[in-house]
Every structure is written in C-alpha cells, then in structure tokens.
Amino acid sequence: MNASVIDTTAKGAVETEGRDGRGEDDGTIGRSVKRQDLLEKATGHAKFAGDIVLPGMLHGKIKRSDVAHARIRRIDTSKALALPGVKAVLTHENVPRVLHYGSPHPRSASVTRDQYIFDNKVRYWGEGIAAVAAISEEIAEEALDLIEVEYEELPAVFTLDEATAADAPQVHDRGPGGNQVIDPIRVSRGDVDSGFAEADLILEGEFEFGRPTACYMEPNICVSQWDGNDKLTMWSSTQTAFMVRGILAEVLGVPLNRVRVLVDHMGGGFGAKQDLFQHEFLCALLARETRRPVRMEFSRKETFLGGRSRHPGTMYLKQGFRRDGTITARQARITLNTGAYGSHGPGVTTVGTTALTSLYRCNNVDLEGRCIYTNTPIAGAFRGYGVVQVYYGLDIQLDEAAEALGMDPVELKLRNAVREGDLAPSGHPIIGHGLEDCLRRGAEEVNWGPVRQATRNQDGVYRRGWGVGCEMHGSSAYPGIKEQGNATVKMNEDGTVTLLTGAAGLGTGAHTALAQIVAEELGVAFEDVSVVHGDTDIVPWDIGAFASHTTFMVGRAAQQAAADIRQQLLAQAALRLERDAADLAVRRGRIVAVDGSGSSLSVREAVSPTPGIPAAHLIANGTYTPTKSYSFAAHFVEVEVDTETGQIRVLQVVPVHEFGKVIHPVAAAGQIEGGIQQGIGHTLSEDYVVDTSNGRSLNAGFVDYKMPLAMDMPPIRTIMLETAPDPGGPFGAKGIGEDPIIAIGPAIANAVYDAIGVRFHCYPITPERVINALAGTD
C-alpha cells in the first residue's frame, strides 16, 4: 500500500531492551498504527488556535512600519482611539519596556537578548510599531490607518557587505561591534596548513544562500484571556508552549502559575514557530488592558513580515584532497544574515559552523562562523538549522573533487564518510556506519553507475542528470542547550493508559509515536494508550518541539515512565496472583509467569478493585537528559533541465535515511517526503526577497513566493534503514524531522551539473540563473 521500504537487512534487525522476549508480531513499534490525531483532522473537527471563539472577544491588529531603520519621533494614537469600536491602542509609550530574548531558550547559548515588545526605533520594514484591539477586524484595520507616526530615518544596511563595511551604520548598540550579534564562532582541529601542504588537489569556492521561509499553512495566531484572578490563558500556535509561558511571565511580571498556554493542533511550524513573537505579548497586553479576550491572527503577508526565515548568507570553502580522495584539510568562513534581531542567529551559526567538522571526515579543520545584523526581516529557526546552508556547499565541493580526481562521487563520498567512533560536531563519538549504509543502498537502488553513464553526451533542449547529496543531523540541541524530556504515564483502573506530555503536536505524528513507545514498553495494545498534551498547567514541562528530538528524547522519557508503570503493575499482579513480581511479565495485555506456569491475569484485572484490594493508582514520571545522536541520509535525484527556458524539473527522488529504529513507517516517510518538498523549494525557487535599496519585502505572499506544489512534486521512493540504532533513543530510534530537507539541495545541484555541465554555488537555482549561466558558458 505504501511506496516506502524499511530495510533492516544491511546489518540485521535491531536488538532492543524492554521487549521481555515477546515475539515480533506482538509489538506496535514499526507498525503504521492509526494516528490518533487524524480522525479529527479529516473530519474538520480538530481545533486549532484560530478556531477558538470566546464571548466578547476583540480582534487585535498590528501596525507595521513602512521604513527600514528609523527612530520614532512621534506617534499619535488619539484618532485611532476615538474611532467607535476601538478598545485599546498600544505603542512603545505604553507597553512594558523589558529587554527580552526573541527565541525562547533563555538559558542557552543559542540566543541573544535584543528585543523589546515595541522599541522607540524600528529596525526593518514591516516591524510592528503599534497594536489595536477593536470589536471587529475591520474596525481594527481602520484604526491602524489613523495612527500617525513621524519617523526620523536612519541610514540602513540591507546586505552583508553593507553591514560589515568599516563605517557601517549599526542596527543595534549592543554586541561586539561591526553589526555582529555575537563574537565569531571558531572551531579548529589539527593543522590546516600542513593538511593543505599534503594535498594533491585543492578546491575553493564561494557559496551564496537565499532566504527561504517555512510557510507553514496556519498563520501565526493567538487568543488571550485574563480571568478574575488575574491569570492569563493563551491559546497559541507555538512549538514551545512552556518557553512562551516563561518569557511572557518574565516580561509581564507575573509568576508562572498565572500564565497558562494551550496548544492543541497546530498547522505546521517547521522550527519557525519557536520564537516568542511580538503578537503574543501584544495579545496578552491588549486583553489585560481591555479585560476582554483578544484574538490576534497574522495575515499571510504578516507571516512573512513578522515571521522567521532561514538565514541567508555566504560561505567560502576550501578543501584539500589526496589523489586517493582522502580529505586533508578544510577551511570555511561562513557569514549569516540574521536580519534585524538575533532570534536563533547565534544557535544557527554555531550549529552550521560545527557541522563542517563532520559528514566527510577531516582531521584538519579551521572554521569560522559570523552572525550579522541587517535592516531586513528576522531570520530564525527553520528545519535544518544552519546545516542546510553549509552542507549544500560542502557536498557540492565533494562532487567537484570527484570529477577533478576522476572518481565517482559515490566512491569519493564513501571514502570520506563519517564512521563509527569519529567525533561528531557535538563532540560525541558517532554510532554506526549510517552514512555509508545510505550511500550503498541508494546507489544500488537507482543503479547508480549505469544511470549516470546514460546522461553523458546529451545535446537536446532537455537534458537529464543524476546527482547524490548527503547529510547527517543531530537529534536534540545538545550541547548548545542542555535539554530535558519529560513524560508522565498513568494507568487507569480499567488497564487503559494515559500519557501526559508537553511535546507539541506539529503534525508529525509525534504523539502517536510516543503512545506506541509506551504501549510497547508496557506490553499493552496501542489503542489502550491515549495522549494528553498542550496545556502548560497539566502536562510535564517540555522544552518544545524542535531539533528533531521529540521521538528521541521525550520518547525515551515516556519509555522510562512506562517501564516504571510496568514494575508497579507487576507488583499489583503479584499481590493478586500471590507470586513473586520478578517471575511475572506483561505479554499482549496479560500478566503471565515468565516460565508459563500457573494462572494469568489481564492488565485490567491486575489494577481494578477486587474484594479486599482497592483499585491501584499507578503513576510514574520519566525524565531523560540526552546528549545527542545523529541520523544520516543520502538522496539520489534525477533532474531534467530545459536549456531554453532554464526550468529545472526534478523527475524522481530516492531518499535513503538511517535513523536507528522506525517507530511509525508511514509518519516517518511523511516527514521525509515533506522535507524533500521544502528542500526542492529552497533549491529551485523559494526566496523571500528584500529590496536592497529600501528594505521592502518584495514577495510576501503565495503568488510571488514560489513553492513546489502538487504539479511540481516528483515521485519519491523512500528507503528507511535501521542499521545504526542509538542506545540513547527509545528502542534505538533517532530523529528524522530535519534530515530530509538537507541532502536534497546538493543532490539537485549536482544533478543539474551532471545534466548541463554548469556548477551552481547558490540557491535557489532559478530559471533566470540557469539561462544566464548557459549563455555565459555557451
């Protein structure tokens, strides 16, 4: 029924703990059980934050600046306030002035404190400068136009070159100077000079990265309500409910138990919904001021202006190779444009820079990453977090080296592929040979040698090519953030199970995977486990859904809690069976003796009340503090280039992913296919463009910002390997969320080269760029 394949043959099936010797078909892990969220979603009954309606609810709107860099000399809200139906207007003059982090990991090195709710300055075109609450959206919109603003314009910087020039105007008065958000990130191992001296071939190149954005389908939205006890309840479409709670409480000056953040279903995030956005503060403040619930929803245009993009930037990359293909040295200078605020810039710069220590092994590296402010929209977290950019250049340069050395790219990549025991970017030894397995399996699947041969000597208008791209990506944000996954598991007196988790449901199926892990560990049916999530007053604390860590980290915590419940359950059963708990096990929902002797009990009988024994109250917590594990992928891609129009079509993709253990094959394959869609997007067409003469956004909408849609998407034949399980993950599982968006980019660029013999060191590779390049080379 499904085109994807799980292949465990490369090194045999994975041994996992906690199975109690049960047979293969007992388990729920590895089966595409019915996702618990899909019935609601398919019937239109799933409640998203935007579906919340409260009596007396007002509508909030944000006025956005139409200059890129200015001091606000005067802001007059009197006419807006006088408009009938307007209930409150906020500006920098009447909101709390608290310097706060944009991204919600206050205690990590990944973020920087450089934002106010409203400042008396604007730093990019489209930044919010005032907010209105009114009885209808239309009146709120009208009021925005009545707010008078007088700006004192300041010189602005829109490009990295302008921002890093010697006498550049400064976007912030903070940081180490030169518009840097933080001091440069420097990583060095070994000795690059001697590495280059040893090389038979040295390649260097400049790469340039566009500005793709997440374009989740649900625009940012929140609804706020203060109750009579001065407690705030906020429904928000966020990946990081507890972080939103934390920063809100800090800025509003209230304790954590007076802020409750709710998020049930959310319409995608892809990393970009893990900042604390201006509208979340403003919505809470407008609700407090008016004592009425306030709803604030971004328009699609605002998701561009007020949202977060991937970091555009540049990279200089130089590598040395021996004749046999061994990499002897690697040097890189990465410069990322974070826009007007730091957001995740420091984290993205760190993760991207350190990623270059690995993937293809190299003992001598000298890397530097810089993160630069400009007067442009804010770049933040987005699936692939800095790694998308650097591996694009790294993998393309490997492809170039293969040609220069007269080697096949797969052979060269295999020669240098990261291996078991190598130091990962996080500083941990790599587990398993995942990357090699992916390369070998993919090459075999597509019949690599012959299909490449078939693309030689083409001269028609349409030319085809094959390319391969590789990646590895960490599950969890360690060591940048010391993370913690938590879970609470309860067994009810009828034997059913409730899992409480703070992990957000972005749509990945994570809650179903967590329920599967609990069911597997406990030995009960998946259908007997339900999941409660999305309420900061009820569920255990959670850092947020990001860094491909939910199944890996929260999954492990859930597994621990379930193991604890199993012990409690066996103790209960021991009472009732009058046997030693150590002799008992749970199998298919029944408690039996390990040696098969004596009578058995259903789980329900073991916990429900019987004469003389009250109902059991079983509850357990699990907490897991992970380090990091790495997943791997190789993507094989066939493209066709129209040499007249410059149009590139992706004809097919064969992604091979290794991520330890596949918990839910359909959901996992769905992650891969969706990541590939977004990766094709940023590689070929998606670029949020800012006018470099005045900072205006030029394509803040779905017509001008071009994403791959149903007609553009190629067939995808997904292969999932389980050859390098991580003992730190539940049943060996590692993350999968971010990986698929990374390898597809260089795979396409390499395939385009194979087709037309032109190297692109940039994305997106637009038809215009193809035409210009072909004209230049013809």
Place this chain on the structure above:
Amino acid sequence: MKRMITVTINGEEQELAVEPYRSLLDTLRVEAGLTGSKKGCNVGDCGACTVILDGRPVNSCLVLAAEVDNCDVRTIEGLQHAPDRVHALQDNFMQYGAAQCGFCTPGILIMGKALLDENPDPTEDEIRFALAGNICRCTGYTKIIEAIRHTARQLAEERQGVES
C-alpha cells in the same frame, strides 16, 4: 447593514445575517460555527478554504456571503456520511497518512471529493492538476495522491459490486 441570506449548508437550510463585505469563509467559520474550513491566506492562493458551492469547488475566502443566497454549500463537516461513518476519502487519508498538520486537509479532501464526483477514475496527473490550487506544506503530496487514487479504485469496485 447586515442582510439576511438563506443558504443550505451540508444539507440543512439556514438563515444567516451577513455584512455585505463578509466572505463565505468567515460566514461559515463565525456565523455558522463551522471552523473546519481554514484560512491560510484569505486571498485565494492556498485552497485551505475550499468548499463545494452548487456542485463546484470554490475558494470560500473569495466568495461573498451575499452571493450565496439560495445556494447549496458543502463543507468538510458535511463530507462524512454519518457521525460514525466517514467518507472513503477521509478513511484513506487516515490510512495513507495523507494528513500531517491537518491545516490543508479539509480543503484538499473537499477538492478530492469534487474531483472524484466529476472524474471517478483520474490519472495521477489529473489528480495533481486538480490539486494545483491547494497548498500542502507538510506532505510533499505523495501520500495525498496515493490516498485519492486508492479511493477512486475502491469506489469503482463498490460501483461494480452494485451493478453485478
């Protein structure tokens, strides 16, 4: 000035008071309390708000409520046959994992239904073409297309079963 319209929504005739500028989407979501249809852009670019209006799929954010006086509207809430009996398309979207975040799903299901009503045996290209105006950012469309194709086959088998 609000005006009254009479509209049949999911088989039930309703009288609604609507502002002249109110879109059908907002009317469904706010006045009729049917929040299944989603607002992804409000300008006709994403298809999350797709409903069937007098038998044809439309972006309800582009239709004024005042225009649907005396019309028939079918939304995602009216796709299932009964509270406990979902449409084959819905069932297959679940089976195939054709929904992830679910925000595009109501619009895509409605578009899929409109397609199969008109063309019971669409090719893969015809399905892709029908979905050209529906943005899904999560799935890469692979599983959506599998689910629609499988539904078409299933419905064809059911029809044959009835005939024979």
